[in-house]
Each structure stands twice: as C-alpha cells, then as structure tokens.
Amino acid sequence: MALLEILNLSKSFGGLQAINNVSLSVKENTVHGLIGPNGSGKSTFFNLITGVYQPDKGSLIEFNKVDITDKPAHFIAAQGLARTFQLLRLYGELSVLENVMVGYHPHTKYGLLAPLFMGSEVRRQDKLVKAEMIELLEFIGLAEHAEIPAAELSGGQRRLLALGRAIAMRPKMLLLDEPGAGLSPVNVDNLMATIMTLKERYNLTIIVVEHILKVVMSTCETISVLDHGQKISEGNPDFVKNDPAVIEAYLGKEMADDDIRLAMNS
Ligand SMILES: Nc1ncnc2c1ncn2[C@@H]1O[C@H](COP(=O)(O)OP(=O)(O)O)[C@@H](O)[C@H]1O
Numbered sequence: 001m002a003l004l005e006i007l008n009l010s011k012s013f014g015g016l017q018a019i020n021n022v023s024l025s026v027k028e029n030t031v032h033g034l035i036g037p038n039g040s041g042k043s044t045f046f047n048l049i050t051g052v053y054q055p056d057k058g059s060l061i062e063f064n065k066v067d068i069t070d071k072p073a074h075f076i077a078a079q080g081l082a083r084t085f086q087l088l089r090l091y092g093e094l095s096v097l098e099n100v101m102v103g104y105h106p107h108t109k110y111g112l113l114a115p116l117f118m119g120s121e122v123r124r125q126d127k128l129v130k131a132e133m134i135e136l137l138e139f140i141g142l143a144e145h146a147e148i149p150a151a152e153l154s155g156g157q158r159r160l161l162a163l164g165r166a167i168a169m170r171p172k173m174l175l176l177d178e179p180g181a182g183l184s185p186v187n188v189d190n191l192m193a194t195i196m197t198l199k200e201r202y203n204l205t206i207i208v209v210e211h212i213l214k215v216v217m218s219t220c221e222t223i224s225v226l227d228h229g230q231k232i233s234e235g236n237p238d239f240v241k242n243d244p245a246v247i248e249a250y251l252g253k254e255m256a257d258d259d260i261r262l263a264m265n266s
Pocket residue numbers: 013016018036037038039040041042043044045
C-alpha cells in the first residue's frame with residue numbers, strides 16, 4: 001500500500017521550474033532513495049511535502065490517505081510525517097535528553113512546562129515519556145550522554161540526535177535530507193545501519209536524500225532520480241545504476257560510464 005502518493009507535483013520560483021510535474025509513490029515500510037545532481041530539486045521536493053513551500057496548482061500530495069497539499073507544516077507533522085534538516089537545528093544548551101523530549105512534546109497531554117504546575121497524573125506521564133525517550137537514546141547510542149548539553153556532542157553524535165528528535169514524534173514516515181552530510185564514508189555507513197535498525201523498531205517508512213551513491217544503492221529498495229526538477233528514472237538499485245539516462249544526467253559528461261558505475265558501487 002502506498003503511504004505517500006504524489007501526483008503532478010510542480011513548483012516554480014519565478015522563472016525557475018524547480019520541480020516539474022513529478023509523480024511518485026512510496027510504499028509503507030520501505031526505504032525510498034531520492035538522488036540527483038546538486039540543484040536538481042531534492043530539498044525543494046521535501047519542502048513541498050512537509051508544507052514549507054506551497055506547490056503550484058494542479059499538484060496533489062496524499063499522505064496516509066489524507067490530502068496534505070497546501071496544508072500548513074504543523075498539520076502535516078501531526079499526521080505523522082517528520083523530517084530532519086540539512087542544518088540540524090538542535091538546542092545546544094539543552095541536554096541530549098531534553099532535545100529528544102522537545103521532539104516528543106506534541107504527544108504529551110500537558111506540555112513541557114506542566115511539571116512546574118503538576119499533579120501526580122502529570123508526574124506519572126512525565127516518567128513514562130522519559131523512559132521511552134531513554135530507550136530511544138539507547139537505540140541511537142546516546143543514552144550515556146543523556147545529561148550533557150547537545151553542544152558537547154561530536155558531529156556524528158549530533159546527526160544521531162537530530163534523527164532521534166524526529167523519531168521522538170513517533171512519525172509514520174521520516175524524510176532524511178542528507179543525514180550523513182559532513183561525515184566520513186565509514187560513519188555514513190554506521191549511520192545508515194542505525195537508521196535501518198530504527199526503521200524496524202519504530203515501523204518507519206523512509207525517504208532518504210544522500211549524495212554518497214553507494215549508501216543509497218545498498219539501503220534503498222526503490223530509488224527515484226531527479227534532474228532539473230524532473231523525474232528521469234525510477235526503479236531498484238540495479239535498474240537505476242545501469243539506466244543510461246541516469247548515467248548521462250547524473251554525473252554529466254565529465255566521467256566515463258565505468259567510473260560512474262564505480263562511484264555507485266564502491
Ligand atoms: N526558496 C527558493 N527560492 C528560489 N529558488 C530556489 C529556492 N529553493 C530552491 N531554489 C532553486 O531550486 C533549485 C533546486 O534546489 P534544491 O531543491 O535545493 O536542489 P537539491 O536539494 O537537489 O540540491 C535550485 O536551482 C535552487 O536554486
């Protein structure tokens with residue numbers, strides 16, 4: 001069953017058609033890759049789905065059978081569609097635990113400040129949430145750092161925390177925009193392994209934008225390829241990496257076919 005169904009999605013910025021009539025469907029419980037050269041429209045695509053930008057007329061976005069076209073970002077998030085950002089937006093002065101609690105906030109009945117005014121029911125709920133968040137921190141390997149300020153984490157740990165905060169919302173679907181940006185290839189591999197574990201534990205459907213092609217090829221069931229805002233290819237990794245349209249568009253004419261295949265495989 002498709003969890004996300006996109007029909008004829010378009011977005012222009014003035015004269016620039018950043019997304020051009022893209023249709024795409026993502027099956028529940030899969031990892032879907034989105035690749036394409038710089039400026040091909042990947043981040044814009046995410047911004048359209050999550051309500052950061054309004055799509056052009058004629059576009060349709062359905063999530064979990066709800067029409068989310070033109071809906072505000074908070075409505076879309078409340079439907080269970082979460083994302084991470086290329087820039088992490090963590091609260092550096094708050095502890096690691098507090099950062100994931102912020103992600104959970106929409107689900108608690110009383111809100112973060114409630115403990116200040118609270119009765120025993122609020123205290124009980126607060127305890128449950130905390131236990132759940134500690135479990136999440138264990139999954140992402142940050143439980144032992146729960147009490148330190150987020151600013152003291154390493155770059156890789158901060159990426160994991162941003163991921164944890166998005167998952168704390170208990171989303172059905174997670175959009176990851178270059179989750180491994182700035183990490184070494186080995187760390188990106190580790191990050192993707194963690195993402196796969198989280199997917200199983202929390203029953204997630206994932207769309208991931210990642211520029212290290214090898215990572216996309218080894219983790220995604222289906223890959224869609226954008227070029228100049230258009231979807232130029234789609235299929236399983238084997239299909240996509242051998243599609244002449246991808247090889248031509250993706251890395252351009254600067255590399256020989258064999259070199260491009262190498263970049264996708266190794
Ligand atoms: N807010 C904006 N205003 C004007 N142009 C934009 C805006 N956001 C993105 N673009 C343009 O849309 C195109 C696609 O950008 P983007 O989605 O960021 O590509 P990618 O994430 O694939 O690198 C680029 O040409 C970019 O300059």
